[in-house]
Amino acid sequence: MGRTHxxxxxxxxxxxxxxxxxxACGLLIDWSKEKLxxxxxxxxxxxxxxxxxxxxxxxxxxxxxxxxxEGRAVLHTALRGGHWAPTEVxxxxxxxxxxxxxxxDSVRNGAIxxxxxxxxxxxxxxxxxxxxxxxxxxxRALTPFCDGPRLHFISNVDGAHAADVLAGLDPARTLxxxxxxxxxxxxxxxxxxxxxxxxxxxxxxxxxxxHLAALSTNLEATKAFGIDAAYVFGFWDYVGGRYSxxxxxxxxxxxxxxxxxxxxxxxxxxxxxRHFAETSADGxxxxxxxxxxxxxxxxxxxxxxxxxxxxxxxxxxxxYLQQLDMESNGKRVTLDGTTVSDATGMLVFGEPGTNAQxxxxxxxxxxxxxxxxxxxxxxxxxxxxxxxxxxxxHTHLVANALAQTRALALGRTLEETKAEMAxxxxxxxxxxxxxxxxxxxxxxxxxxxxxxxxxxxxxxTLIALYEHKxxxxxxxxxxxxxDQWGVELGKQLARQITPALSDAARADDFDxxxxxxxxxxxxx
Ligand code: F6P
Numbered sequence: 001m002g003r004t005h006x007x008x009x010x011x012x013x014x015x016x017x018x019x020x021x022x023x024a025c026g027l028l029i030d031w032s033k034e035k036l037x038x039x040x041x042x043x044x045x046x047x048x049x050x051x052x053x054x055x056x057x058x059x060x061x062x063x064x065x066x067x068x069x070e071g072r073a074v075l076h077t078a079l080r081g082g083h084w085a086p087t088e089v090x091x092x093x094x095x096x097x098x099x100x101x102x103x104x105d106s107v108r109n110g111a112i113x114x115x116x117x118x119x120x121x122x123x124x125x126x127x128x129x130x131x132x133x134x135x136x137x138x139x140r141a142l143t144p145f146c147d148g149p150r151l152h153f154i155s156n157v158d159g160a161h162a163a164d165v166l167a168g169l170d171p172a173r174t175l176x177x178x179x180x181x182x183x184x185x186x187x188x189x190x191x192x193x194x195x196x197x198x199x200x201x202x203x204x205x206x207x208x209x210x211h212l213a214a215l216s217t218n219l220e221a222t223k224a225f226g227i228d229a230a231y232v233f234g235f236w237d238y239v240g241g242r243y244s245x246x247x248x249x250x251x252x253x254x255x256x257x258x259x260x261x262x263x264x265x266x267x268x269x270x271x272x273x274r275h276f277a278e279t280s281a282d283g284x285x286x287x288x289x290x291x292x293x294x295x296x297x298x299x300x301x302x303x304x305x306x307x308x309x310x311x312x313x314x315x316x317x318x319x320y321l322q323q324l325d326m327e328s329n330g331k332r333v334t335l336d337g338t339t340v341s342d343a344t345g346m347l348v349f350g351e352p353g354t355n356a357q358x359x360x361x362x363x364x365x366x367x368x369x370x371x372x373x374x375x376x377x378x379x380x381x382x383x384x385x386x387x388x389x390x391x392x393x394h395t396h397l398v399a400n401a402l403a404q405t406r407a408l409a410l411g412r413t414l415e416e417t418k419a420e421m422a423x424x425x426x427x428x429x430x431x432x433x434x435x436x437x438x439x440x441x442x443x444x445x446x447x448x449x450x451x452x453x454x455x456x457x458x459x460x461t462l463i464a465l466y467e468h469k470x471x472x473x474x475x476x477x478x479x480x481x482x483d484q485w486g487v488e489l490g491k492q493l494a495r496q497i498t499p500a501l502s503d504a505a506r507a508d509d510f511d512x513x514x515x516x517x518x519x520x521x522x523x524x
Contacts, residue, residue: 001299006035006409006443013037022283024275025268025461028450029285031292033409034372035300035445044291047476048281056475057468061277063089063238067482068335074482075236076243076467077273080266080460084277092236096248100233101262103213104254107175108148115207120149120175124165125252126191127179128155130241131215133323134463135179135252137316138245138265141459144383146256149175153252154195157187162194171202171211178214179249181241183221186491192225215248240482242323243467261456268460276468286468289374292447293469294476296372298342300445304371306364307350310401311378311454318350321466328470328481335478344477346372354400364408365440373408373446376462377401380453401448411442 010016010033020032020041036044048054060066061084063073078085078093106112110119125135132155139151152165176195180188199208213231214222217239222232233248245253246266254262272286281287296302305325307318329345350356353375364371377398384390412420417439421431449465451458474481500506500518507518 001035001040009037022288024285025272026452027461029288031447033405033446034292036295044295045281048287051476053472053475067480069480069483073238075238076246079246081270082273096234100248100251101254101259104251105259107255108258114172115203115210116172121173122150122152122169123175123252123255124152124154125177125179126154126188126195128185128187129323130244131179131181131249133320134245135250137320138253138459139256140316141313141454142257142456143313145261145456148255148258151252151256154191157190162191166198171199176212177251181217183216183218215251242327265456265460268457269464272461272464286465287472289469290472293473297346302370302372303347305346305348306371306373308353308356308373309376310353310397311376312352313454315352322348324466325470327484329474330486331479335480344479370444375401375405375446375448377450378453379450382453405446405448408444408446409442411440414439
């Protein structure tokens with residue numbers, strides 16, 4: 001395929017869109033602007049059988065311990081109604097879901113109040129990684145559906161984060177959720193102590209307890225932290241942090257949009273699970289996206305994967321996908337511990353379009369290394385600032401999304417550039433000087449994902465789509481998508497550096513660079 005330009009692929013096959021697009025669960029995926037032909041696609045589809053994707057999928061859905069390095073099952077699909085899971089798992093999940101959703105309803109309708117009997121106006125979620133990115137992304141995505149208390153998120157151990165979020169809030173009106181799967185995460189526990197002190201500065205000790213809830217699998221630690229068991233909502237070790245939005249970690253979202261919409265969000269994700277479980281590879285959207293991903297990485301040798309939602313409210317979706325994808329597939333050994341033979345994982349990043357067009361798209365169009373793009377576009381808008389203006393904005397938005405995928409694929413040759421410049425009267429010597437700078441190589445792949453409108457159902461569908469896509473890629477690469485040992489070493493070294501910041505002698509064994517930086521940090 002290296003010698004075949006996307007221009008030729010698109011011009012030679014009138015039926016390319018029909019061949020390389022599929023619809024399901026309210027989504028349309030068009031990968032006809034990917035750099036592959038029918039032969040390449042057929043070869044990729046064969047990988048599905050060769051690498052045992054369907055068997056791996058079934059093993060995950062029924063709860064086999066596929067997270068082998070941690071000895072755990074992977075059952076986030078059971079949180080949204082996965083009937084493939086063991087009965088006792090489904091029973092536990094249903095019971096805890098009822099608890100946290102009825103808590104959410106009671107906060108929203110005023111049955112559960114602040115310590116002074118008044119309703120909570122604000123909720124602060126303290127968490128990081130999977131205990132922050134999912135709820136924060138989803139609350140922002142579903143802004144028009146948020147009709148409960150206002151949600152705020154504190155994640156960074158940088159005290160500025162807590163300071164800035166708390167500055168506008170009244171402790172007497174604020175409910176604090178401490179979200180941590182392990183309840184041992186340094187950032188979250190540090191922020192939790194700070195926020196508890198902030199509450200205690202205004203409320204007495206008993207009242208503080210009525211303003212604190214916890215979302216965790218570690219019930220002993222939440223008890224030790226002093227949180228009332230009635231305000232603790234649990235989940236289980238078969239739910240990975242980056243897959244936990246569907247569990248009690250989703251409580252901030254439920255508080256924002258209400259339990260009925262939260263259940264609709266879960267139900268839509270379950271529909272995607274069923275699609276993944278029941279559809280043959282040829283029409284299976286997560287499998288299609290995974291094959292495109294592996295083709296980009298191993299077939300074309302791309303490293304960058306940009307996710308560009310043409311939807312301002314999905315501003316945090318790329319950040320959410322960064323954890324989902326890079327913490328899952330950023331691995332260098334296979335399941336049996338040997339070094340991978342093919343490149344794995346991609347650098348995921350993104351910003352909403354059209355903003356991104358005015359910052360880093362320059363590199364996409366003319367940079368040295370091509371990047372693969374996912375372009376997300378809604379057919380309809382939700383809400384408008386001024387009646388009638390929504391359609392105007394949306395037309396520009398969609399036109400830009402499509403224009404970018406065309407420009408990336410087709411480019412503009414040197415001859416075309418020169419001809420255009422000549423037609424607009426540019427001096428011939430200027431044409432020779434500037435035309436190379438104004439030429440676009442094209443041949444840069446993108447996949448477009450269309451959805452109807454951004455609501456709880458669409459969001460649930462999109463997240464489940466990407467979750468399964470990342471999983472299928474991991475099976476194709478024979479790596480474990482569900483552990484994250486790569487985050488450990490830095491945490492361990494931070495524990496050694498912390499005391500050295502106050503006692504220089506503790507830095508004696510460090511490398512000269514770190515010793516020098518510690519000394520510089522301590523200089524007045
Ligand atoms: O450090 C990475 C990580 O373990 C993520 O996998 C996880 O989502 C995040 O930290 C937060 O962990 P916890 O929910 O246990 O506080």
